[in-house]
Amino acid sequence: MNLLSQTVRLVEEGGAAPVVSPDTGAGGVFDLLWLVIALPLLGAFLLLAVAPFLQGSLKAAADKHGHLVGTAMSTLSFVLSLVLFVALLGRGAEERQIGQHLWTWFETGSLSVGMDLLYDQLAALFLLLITGVGSLIHVYAIGYMEHDERRRRFFGYLNLFVAAMLTLILSANFVGLFLGWEGVGLASYLLIGFWQHKPSAAAAAKKAFVINRVGDIGLSLAIALMFATFGTADFAGVSERAGDASQDTLTALGLLLLLGACGKSAQVPLQAWLLDAMEGPTPVSALIHAATMVTAGVYLVVRANFIFELAPIAQTAVVVVATVTLLWGAVLGCAKDDIKKALAGSTMSQIGYMMLAAGLGPVGYPFAIFHLLTHGFFKANMFLGAGSVMHGMNDDVDMRHYGGLNKAMPVTFLTFAMGYLAIIGFPGFSGFWSKDRIIETALADNLVVGLLAVLGAGITAFYMTRLMLMTFLTEKRWAKDVHPHESPKVMTVPLMVLAALSVLGGVLLLGDWIVTWLEPVTGHAEHHEPPLPALVITLIITAVVAIGVATAWFLVGKRDVPREAPQEVSFATRAARADLYGDAINDAVVVRPGASLVGGLATFDRVGVDGVVEGGSAGIGGLSTTMRRLQNGFVRSYALSVLAGALLVVLALLAVNFA
Template sequence: MNFLKYNHEESIWIDLGNWLNIGDINISYDLSLDELSMTVLVPVFIVTLCVLLYAIFYMSHDPKRNLFLILLSIFVIFMTILIVAGNYLLLFVGWEYVGVISYILISFWSTRIAGMKSALSAILMNRMGDTFFVIALGLMLINYRALDFETINLLTKQFDISLINIISILLVLAATAKSAQLGLHAWLLLSMEGPTPVSALLHAATMVCAGVYVLVRSNIILEYSPSILIFICWLGGFTTLISGLIAIVTNDIKRIIALSTMSQLSIMLLAIGISNYDLAIYHLYCHAFFKALLFMGSGSIIHSVLSETQDIRKYGGLINYLPFSYIAILTASLSLMAIPGLTGYYSKDIIIESLYGSYSYSGYMLYYFAVGSATLTSIYSIRVLYLTFLNQPKSNKYIYNYVHENYGLLIPMIVLIFYSIFIGYQRDNVIGHYGFNLPNNNYIIETEFTLPWYIKLFPLIAGLTLSIILVYYYEFNYKLTNSKIYNYLSNRIYYDQLLNNVLIRPVLVLAGNMNIFIDQGLLKVLGSTGISRSITFINLTFISSIIYLFI
């Protein structure tokens, strides 16, 4: 790869003034325009522009359309602050506001109970991750006496390994919540209750990628805690496999795409886990375009179907009514499946191959996890295409009379089709922009020149073979499998029930008891209310005693 022509690019640090000066701690409003932040800004801005144009037509009949566009713009402002922040505190400000605006956007149709509940779930799950982030910031302040990236990168190697491990695991847990990894992932599926432009922007290109961005930004800290890198690897491996298994039995078109997002973010975590941070950012860069296109294509279908159902079992035969939406979803799906020649192939397959090319035990094991995930990706992508466009029509004739393309939605989709096909060819340029800003390893060289051909082609062969078998199964031998495994996966491994019964309900009971006995009890007696009452009581007693003496 030709990195040499980018070797002389310099990072730009813009200091906008002091924020906090406490003793020897000095935190300023500084912005970092380096290779990493500028690379991530490209897909964010392009996808944002397309989504705003898409939203103008998608929300054209909504009485609060202008408010919706304003909220999307505010979201992008804070996402930009998150990316170009020069220290962790400013990054955390962008991180927090991105979560808050996402809550408002998911619950934009506030008369829908499902939307309000989903938004509440999203913000509460994200708060759990933010708690870990705040603790990490506190540990950095106590030990480093600074929060800017340069100081922390320089001092990390001087500290005890246990401290670095604790900070690393806290950052990983924060990223787990924001990037919807296994354990804190439930909010991502529920957030599909919001308008489709929200899904296309927040859950394809920007908000969910923030966790991956923070981990790559903290690459020096992670490099000095190799045990946490192994944990990141296995977390990504299990998440990508489980999300794929759930997706093949899910029937809501937007939830299938959301599970696909979860799976691809896990692929990025796999790259981070083997220290290939450049490949993680490259996949983030490419993934944003075809995932936004998938959401836009699904929005075009939902918008044109009279009942506005999202159940793919109620579509069928739409290729004759929505040919352009079919082309858009087909292009994005093939890119997602990593078909050679399209964008997804260049970014996704190199990560899967690099797992094997790392020549480590975890790398070998997780290579097969990733191949399984890639195969499942092909299966659910073909399933969506088949049941939506190629199957027999499943709705009534009245609905099909009104199915039509909305030509205003097609303009941004054309732009994203172009990117989904061609942007993958720019691998040398994209990786080259920040190649010198990240730790060097030789995995990519090992991967390119030492792996046998069948290891490289295994994901593609397995995906295409099983996808063809799936089409045969649906076309000629279809039986709905009502097995325990099917029920287990269609109930999303019962994770929501487990979360509610094991964690949320006991915490709510504990919070209620603490409110009764501490907030309304002990603190009222010993706190400001109790003290003021006691002073009043003492004064009244004293005055009444004096009056009694004189009388």
């Protein structure tokens, strides 16, 4: 009865979030769902836990061929994901939520958390992205890491990451999601610091780990709050009972989840780690810090739509954070000379777009996921392209030392150009469709946010054109001993595949396929009418993009690019080069107060606590040093002491008797 009235209320409000109710034990090929996670996990186990204990020639073989195991596991997982996806396509829209109960993880009192998997439309898309792009990057890394003597370990970490990310996506409750969440955090830490002999890499790994912990506090508190409020952390249970919770609880839940998403997805104010994370090997930047892990925050918001739908304040917070981040990241991208950092700024900005769409509710969710997928393609493509360039330039990352590489590396140039056209939103390319729809939706929802998103698109066009010009076109500015060459096939083939996906990713939108596909997960929403016809908006966006490109052409392409970064620059440039003072703010707000607090406590401990203890003992020691002088060896002085003592006793007795 209660449930029924609940449903009615939601329907009346018009924004009913769908209830997750997996159909357990679906049978057939779906029984193999657990294998998707188990395969890369097995790979990681073999490469990290078994191989180091092998002896002699076996160990040599493991070191020599370990990467093949890692790649095979990832690829098998991709094939299985593909099979599952096809099987899911074959089912009716109502039967596309498949649950699999593996085992009961822990149970105490009425609380029970199972190792449950949930395979639905949303998870299916993520599975394809993670294993697909992941496998391509595995292949690429075979070439990229060829001369690294710890290649086996690298592939072990990569497999560990894939397994953790799949756990995050496939889990049917927030606790399992948290397990994957921490797993990808660990893999990210290990891989950023893979070249830990470089102090900067070790520091960047630590920074990423610590900032992610801040976000994780949000997620873990949200889970605790769910247990307290709903008695469960299953998606099914929470989505069913979310309507019963008070508004304050839901708002708190939404904000806590947003905090978690900010940490993992490098959204303001927890954005500072992403640019430093580029210290890791480039395949890692492509897989973890561009295509998959950093988008986990977007997944979290979309997955928890049943909470955000009922918490408008939290939704607004998501939009605000997203808008700030998309501009913040874009500004960073304009000023960086390090090709990977420029791309990282762009990643932040693009995730801002996804978060923005996710904050707009059911209208936006499908576009958030759509942009996530296309971004996964073109950003992985460009990161791998950047890796290919670095490979040819002796690992130099400064774009001021590049120039004219289009002749030297034609394949890299062409594939990179596809990614470039996709990200700036050149008509017809994948990014055009996804970004366009997000901006349209944002404009319909809120004019200011929408206009800022249009501005962001213009800045994106500017910095990407600048990157493109500085790297591939313009005059050669190479160092003397550098001889750029095209990368081997094992690296260029993944580039070509990703370039094709960057171009063609837009097909997912054909006939609004992705919207219809995701509707059972994200809920149906009537489209608001945008203030202008869609075609006009598209034309305006394209015009703004064209202005961005033209600006870059006049400021960078038509001028000589100096080999050294000019120091006489405007305040804005200096601020952007310093990450818009993100580190300085963290330093002033968190690090320094924390350090002074700890310093104060240490001083109190040293002066106060230690002072009392050590002062006491020193006092006793000094007193006894004085007292021992009485032991002077003269018998007669002892006798005098005895007499004095005896007299004292007698006097005391007399005093007692006569008093």
